[in-house]
Amino acid sequence: MWDWSPVLTSTVLQGWEPLLQALRRLEPAGPSDPRAQAVLEPWKTTTALQAGDLVELAAVQGPVAAAVRIAGAPDAGDDGYAMVLHRLVAAGPAAWTTDVPAVLAALQRPGLAAFYLAAAAAHADRPGAFPSGALPAAVAAALEVRRGPGETAPTVGFDGVRRRPAGVFFADQALFDLLTAAWRAAALAGDQERAVCRTVQKPSPTSANTPPAPPPPSASATRAAPSTSPSPTPPHPSRARPAQRPARSGGPAPVRRVPR
Template identity: 55%
Template sequence: MELAAAQGLLAAVRALAAAEDAGADIHAGLLNRLVATAPAAWTTDVPAVLQALDLPVLRAFYLTAAQAAAHLPGALPGESLAQAIAGALRLHRPGAQPPTPGTPAADRTGVVRRFADEALFGLLAEAWSRPAGAAGLGEDLLRDILVHLHTLAGTLTRLEAAVAPPEHRAPAPAGAGDDEAAASQPRSQLAVRALECLLDYAASQARTDGAMPADVLDLLAKVLTIGPGRPAVAAAVGRRLPALHHHAPGFAAAHRAALTALDGSPTPAAAWLHTGPADVRCSPRWTARPCSRRPATQSAARSSTLPTPSPPTRTPSAIQPTS
């Protein structure tokens, strides 16, 4: 911090990149503190910082710190938000030549992917929350983002993803085997987060265009067809039931049984009643149903199957890497 104050942030960035332990886990917390202390200075010229941080793991740490500070005054102004999103997306496409096995870069592949995921989801949440056009996402970048999110969330439309026990699910992506923390995050968790991100994008589009994009609703329909009774899926969709009701009433009506069933299983309506958000216009519509008059034991069973709400995305301490 003293070096950044005395010689400028790029000098501090170059010192981090040149350190003998460059890429060590401690640098995640250090970059988080640096960016949070002066968010405007650290996020105004994102490409320059990414270029100075020549290690993928340092870039992932920096972008995660940037998304954690995105809500602070002056953070990610102008085109810098789009540049940060593009940087996070590039970390998912490191190039045709993968790191050589056994090298430090290969050993950190899982950490890079995990921090890049956290950065991308958090930065997109910030982009969707800004007024139409304010995030500066160009047509090509937005297309690449949506393709990436649809690819991740698409795994929720396959039957094996809904019924396979954890020990029979697909292994972690190649390169993440040496990173226990990355291996502990199954693909299904990323798929659910991608679905959440797409639904939030659809809601942001509806606030501008008056309707949710058809391709997102088609994806959600396929997820519901496979079955909404997966706790994480039910929680993700449940938190967005008010948006579906307000912005896609036809879709909500056509999928009423899957969305609003209250039969003791982990459904979207049960998740919404359990965790919110509150919406007085929706509550009477979804709770005044005969099946909502269930025994208390059923209600308790339903609550116990629902996951607790995830912490806010802008909490990098929740994903600090482990040695």
């Protein structure tokens, strides 16, 4: 409770005030903001460049230098760089989101750009991320990155499951996460917001070429339509019931005598 008290509302902290006041007397500076703590995630090395070395490079020479190093790696097209860029942005979200176009130019590859934008969008709520004017530029960059691959058909992986390419998946994630952050912060101008809405709502080429399904028939047409079911088959003559003779009028029916 003490560690999370800086971000919890007064309603949640109700009843904990005496304890929190006693802890503040012992530690006047208070607890650190938990949103500023590094996110610990399990990972394994699958790329030629180590995330730890790139974090040090970015701290000394800046994110653009680290992006150039990633673009020049022998396995720069490996999907494992999605996690590498995620760790880099998590280590310095303010530095990595200040000049998004410069980082994208250094990464060069569309797949790396999608990985980077998705990582930046995931840390959009971190303190210092996307300083003034940087979020609209990131949204515009995400739109361009997403337009690049177009409609890419899914591929079958080693396990037989059909999946979209990782770059397309991360480009979609980056675009919609950045749009969410921008709309929450009211960071988009009117013209840019309208352009974004037109792009997001535009149907894909595959759906545009698909003919619409015919409308279902109305209830009146269904009742008026003649039946197409075959007429019932008449019974066999041997199974037909004999017609009954009508009774004579004016008296009782005759009685048949059985001969002896």
